Amino acid sequence: MARGYLSQAGEWVASLWQQQKIVIITDSHVGSLYADGVKASLEGAGFDVAVFTFPEGEASKTLATVETAYQFLAETGLTRSDGIVALGGGVVGDLAGFVASTYMRGIHFLQIATSLTAQVDSSVGGKTGVNTAYAKNMVGTFTQPDGVLIDPDCLATLGERELYEGMGEVIKCGLIADIELWEILQGLTGEVDNLLANAESLIYHACDVKRKVVVEDELDNGTRLYLNFGHTIGHAIEATAGYGTVMHGEGVAIGMIQITKVAEEKGLVAPGLTQAIRDMVVKFHLPTTVADWDVARLTKAMTMDKKARGALIKTVLVPKIGQAMINEVDMSAISDWLA
Ligand SMILES: NC(=O)c1ccc[n+]([C@@H]2O[C@H](COP(=O)([O-])OP(=O)(O)OC[C@H]3O[C@@H](n4cnc5c(N)ncnc54)[C@H](O)[C@@H]3O)[C@@H](O)[C@H]2O)c1
Ligand SMILES: O=C(O)C(=O)C[C@@H](O)[C@H](O)[C@H](O)COP(=O)(O)O
């Protein structure tokens, strides 16, 4: 991670790869801002580069887009000695990672993370995948990139909503594992300038939380589930609202508040925690609920969560700030919780 690092993308890739041919996978928005510069930088370092661009947004994170990407890679003649560079936010990273992990049974890939969500979360840890009509990230792999480039200066071009969306995951990291990060967040004003000025510290803390958790449990069988705090409800909201309507970090913010509210009512977590999370979420201009709170549809979506095992589902709770725990509940209890 370094400010201005994007301009050295070519040297960075050359320090990691011998590959001759590279396909940059990006979206229409990030591509229009950064693809030419990154392509020129890679060409300057001696690579043969092509760019595959898909329409921006969560609605593009589908198997249909993956199929068009495979076609592009095949037409470009990409082989297993070549590589893919994901240039964009979490949607690009998840999709490009999935394409790289499945094309010809797997080719090398790198992540250049441009959104706050990607810089604090999605570019690290190796979860790749796409959504289906049934559930968020229903199809995917665990595949680590060969490297991740983070240039916090890229955040200057990010929209306000997208910037605040990334704060959902930062707040989550503080809550599950990093009280120092929580205290840093308490000291911020919530204004865009203040956030951008402190971006490096937020990125460092969040990536460090993620690194420690993933090193312990890369394949999500135990403590990695802590990173899913707020996601069971959040993912259900994203899927039922229609992908892209409620952004990922927004769903996570709502999910963290709502699950903690239920847990606090049951005496499972520290009193006052729901209000503390709500205050933090509001400070960073994130939503606390959705207008269309359809219990039946949300419950159905939650049954597709990857933390479900038969009639049981693992939920993640934060008993007090800086700690997480798993609470396994019967699926039949979910609709009462949501109600
Ligand atoms: N794999 C993981 O561990 C993980 C972790 C968290 C989130 N995710 C996934 O990430 C996705 C959300 O990520 P996201 O919010 O980055 O979504 P995104 O990639 O759709 O980016 C949000 C918007 O910001 C634009 N954008 C990105 N960088 C920009 C920049 N520097 N300047 C201007 N515009 C820019 C994009 O074009 C898009 O319009 C979800 O699909 C979520 O499931 C995955
Ligand atoms: O890396 C993880 O593990 C996480 O849970 C991080 C989450 O922020 C991220 O949204 C992840 O993609 C969710 O994974 P999923 O397994 O619930 O699809």
Ligand SMILES: [Zn+2]
């Ligand atoms: Zn997430």
